[in-house]
Amino acid sequence: MASSPERPSYEFGGPLGATAIVFGLPVLMNVLYFGCNDVSGCPAPALLDIKTLTWDKLKSQIPWLENGIHGFLSWEVTGWLFAYYFLSLVLYRVLPAHETLGTKLRESGKPLKYRFNAFNATVVELGACAIGTCIYGATFPVWTFITDNYLQLLTGNILLSYAISIWVYLRSFSVKAGNSEMRELAKGGHTGNVIYDFYIGRELNPRVTLPFFGEIDVKAWLEMRPGLTGWILLDCAFIAKQYRLHGFVSDSIVIVALVQSYYALEGQFFESGILGMMDIVTDGLGFMLSFGDIVWVPFLYSTQCRYLSVYPVHLGWNKIAAIGAVFSIGLFIFRSANSQKNRFRTNPDHPSVKDMPFIQTQRGTRLLTGGWWGRARHINYFGDWIQSLPFCLPTGLAGYAILPAGSALAGVGVQTLLDGRQVTQEGVAPWGMLVTYFYSAYFGFLLIHRERRDDNGCAEKYGADWVKYKEQVKWRIIPGVY
Numbered sequence: 001m002a003s004s005p006e007r008p009s010y011e012f013g014g015p016l017g018a019t020a021i022v023f024g025l026p027v028l029m030n031v032l033y034f035g036c037n038d039v040s041g042c043p044a045p046a047l048l049d050i051k052t053l054t055w056d057k058l059k060s061q062i063p064w065l066e067n068g069i070h071g072f073l074s075w076e077v078t079g080w081l082f083a084y085y086f087l088s089l090v091l092y093r094v095l096p097a098h099e100t101l102g103t104k105l106r107e108s109g110k111p112l113k114y115r116f117n118a119f120n121a122t123v124v125e126l127g128a129c130a131i132g133t134c135i136y137g138a139t140f141p142v143w144t145f146i147t148d149n150y151l152q153l154l155t156g157n158i159l160l161s162y163a164i165s166i167w168v169y170l171r172s173f174s175v176k177a178g179n180s181e182m183r184e185l186a187k188g189g190h191t192g193n194v195i196y197d198f199y200i201g202r203e204l205n206p207r208v209t210l211p212f213f214g215e216i217d218v219k220a221w222l223e224m225r226p227g228l229t230g231w232i233l234l235d236c237a238f239i240a241k242q243y244r245l246h247g248f249v250s251d252s253i254v255i256v257a258l259v260q261s262y263y264a265l266e267g268q269f270f271e272s273g274i275l276g277m278m279d280i281v282t283d284g285l286g287f288m289l290s291f292g293d294i295v296w297v298p299f300l301y302s303t304q305c306r307y308l309s310v311y312p313v314h315l316g317w318n319k320i321a322a323i324g325a326v327f328s329i330g331l332f333i334f335r336s337a338n339s340q341k342n343r344f345r346t347n348p349d350h351p352s353v354k355d356m357p358f359i360q361t362q363r364g365t366r367l368l369t370g371g372w373w374g375r376a377r378h379i380n381y382f383g384d385w386i387q388s389l390p391f392c393l394p395t396g397l398a399g400y401a402i403l404p405a406g407s408a409l410a411g412v413g414v415q416t417l418l419d420g421r422q423v424t425q426e427g428v429a430p431w432g433m434l435v436t437y438f439y440s441a442y443f444g445f446l447l448i449h450r451e452r453r454d455d456n457g458c459a460e461k462y463g464a465d466w467v468k469y470k471e472q473v474k475w476r477i478i479p480g481v482y
Contacts, residue, residue: 008191011200011453012288018199022287026158029299033151034062036303036435038245038310041401043431063151073159077152080145081160088225091121093213102275105204107184112205114217114275118224119268125229129236143240146233147309157295165198165287168218172202172284183207186284201284219285222293224271228264230298235260238305242312245417250312252394255320256304259327259390273338278454300439304395307436311400311423312415323390330386337372337380344368359472361465369472376475378454381447388440399432400425451476 012018036042040061046053065071097117104111132140146153172190175183186204189197209215235257243249267273274280279289315323344353344366356370372379403409405420413425455476459466476482 008193008196009188010191010193010196011188012449015193015196018196022195022199025291025296029154029158029295030151032300032303032435032438033154034064036307036432037061037063039063039402041428042307042310042399042435043428045401045428048428048431065151072151072155074149074152077149078156081153081156084230085226087125088121088229089210089213089216091124092117092216092221092225095120095124098272100272100275103281105182105184106187108182110182112182112207112217114220114272116224116271118228118271119265121225122229122232122265122268126232126236129233133236133240138240138243140240142233143237146237147241154295154299157299158291161287161291161293161295164218164222164285164290168201168203168206168285168290169198171206175203186282188282189284189286197286199287201286201289204284205280206285219289220274220280222285222290223274223279224268227293227295227297228268230294231264231301232257232261234298234302235305238302238309242309245310245419246312246415247418248312250308251315251320252313253305253308255315255323256308256391256394259323259387260301260305263387278450282457300442301391303439304391304436307395307398307432310402311398311425313394313396315394319394323393326393327387327390330383330389333372333383334380334387335383337383340371341368341373341380359465359469361462363462363465367462367465367469369469374473375479376477377470377473378447378451378477379479381451381477385440385444385447388443392437392440395432395436397425397430397433398436399429401428447477448482 012021035044035047037044040046044058044061046058046061092115095117097115097120099113099115101111102114129140129142132142172185175185183206184204185202186200189200189202189204191197206218207215208218239249239253239257242253283289340353343350344356344358348354348366353368353371356368357374358369359367361367368374376382400423403422403424405422407422409422409424411424411426415423417423462469
C-alpha cells in the first residue's frame with residue numbers, strides 16, 4: 001500500500017490566517033490612518049459612539065478626500081515614490097560597500113555573496129534632507145510632500161508590495177532543484193496552497209540582475225533599505241509638521257524620533273547581522289516580508305510621531321531620563337546577548353566565553369547554556385521588546401479631539417494650533433492608546449510567535465540535544481516569567 005503524502009506544515013493560522021493577513025493588513029493600515037487623524041481627533045469622535053455611527057458622520061471627521069476612492073492614489077505621488085526607490089538603487093550601486101558571504105544554502109551547500117551599504121545610503125539621504133531643512137525650515141518640500149500625500153504614499157507602497165509578491169511568486173516556479181543559479185525554494189513555502197505560499201514566500205533568495213546595478217538580492221535589499229530609511233524620513237516629516245501646526249518642537253517627538261532613528265540606523269550599521277536571521281535563512285520572499293518591509297515598518301512604526309505632530313506631549317527631563325533608561329536597558333540586553341552568542345560561535349576561546357557551559361550536539365555544533373543564554377532561550381527578544389516601549393511611552397495616556405477655531409476652551413491639556421483650532425484630551429483619552437501603543441503590543445506578539453517558530457525549527461534540527469537544552473534552559477524569553 002502506498003504511503004499517504006506528507007501533510008503540509010502551516011504557520012500563521014494556515015491558509016485561512018494567510019488570507020486574513022494578505023487582505024486585512026492593508027485595511028488595518030487605512031483604519032489607523034483615518035481613525036487617528038488631524039481633522040477631528042485620535043480616535044475620530046464618531047468612533048466612540050457606535051450607536052450613532054454612520055458613514056456620513058464618520059466621513060466628515062476623517063481626511064476622506066473629495067474624490068473619494070480615487071484620492072487614494074496619484075500618478076504624481078507614485079512617480080516620486082518610484083524615484084525614491086530608484087535613488088536607493090543608485091546609492092546601493094555607487095557607494096562603498098562591505099561584501100560578505102551568507103550561510104550555505106541547503107541544496108547546493110554554497111553561500112551567496114551579499115553587498116551591504118544601507119547605513120551609508122541613509123546617511124547620504126538624511127544629509128541631503130538636513131541641508132534642505134537648513135534652507136527651507138519646516139516647509140522643506142520633502143517634509144510637506146510626505147505629510148500632504150501620506151495616504152497616496154501608503155497606497156502606493158501597499159500596491160508595490162502586492163506587485164513584488166506576485167512577481168516573486170510567479171518567478172519561483174522557474175526554480176529547479178540544484179540548478180547552477182543557486183536558487184532554491186524556502187522549506188515551508190511550497191505547500192501547494194496558493195494563498196499560503198503567496199503569503200509566506202516560495203523562493204528563498206530571489207535575485208535579479210539589472211544593467212549598471214548588477215545582481216541584487218531582492219529580499220535583503222527590501223529588508224534593510226527603503227522601509228527603514230523611509231521610517232526615519234516619516235518621523236522627520238512629522239517633526240516639521242508639528243512645528244508648522246504649533247510653532248515649536250516638543251521634547252516628546254524628539255525623543256521618539258531619536259530612539260527610533262537609532263534603532264533603524266543601528267540595524268543598518270550592523271546590516272550583515274541579517275545573514276543569521278530567520279528572515280534571510282529560513283523564510284522565502286512573499287507578501288509577509290514585502291508588505292512588512294515597505295508598508296508595516298515605515299508607516300506603522302512612525303505612528304507615534306504622527307500622533308505627536310498634532311498633540312504634543314511635554315515630558316520634562318525626569319520623564320526623558322526614565323524613558324532613556326528603559327531604552328538603554330533594552331538595548332544593553334539585546335546587544336550584549338547577541339554579541340555574546342556571536343563571540344561564542346566565532347571565537348570560543350575568548351576570555352569572556354571560554355569557560356561558559358554548553359551542550360555539544362550530534363551535529364557538531366554547540367548550544368550555549370551560560371551567560372545570557374543560560375537565563376532564557378531567547379533573552380535577546382526580551383531586550384528587543386523593552387526597546388519598543390520608548391517608542392510608545394512618550395505619547396502618555398493618548399487621545400485627542402480637535403475643535404473648530406473660536407471654541408475658546410481653557411484648562412490643562414488644551415492646546416491651540418496656529419490656525420486657531422484647539423486640541424483637547426477631554427472625553428477621548430486614553431482611547432488613543434489603542435493606536436499609539438499598538439506597535440509595542442504587536443511586537444511582543446511577534447516575538448513570542450517567532451520564538452515558537454524557532455523552537456520548532458531547532459527541535460527538528462537538533463533532536464534529542466534540543467530536549468536536553470530545554471531541560472537546562474527552561475525559560476523561553478523572560479526569565480522567571482515566560
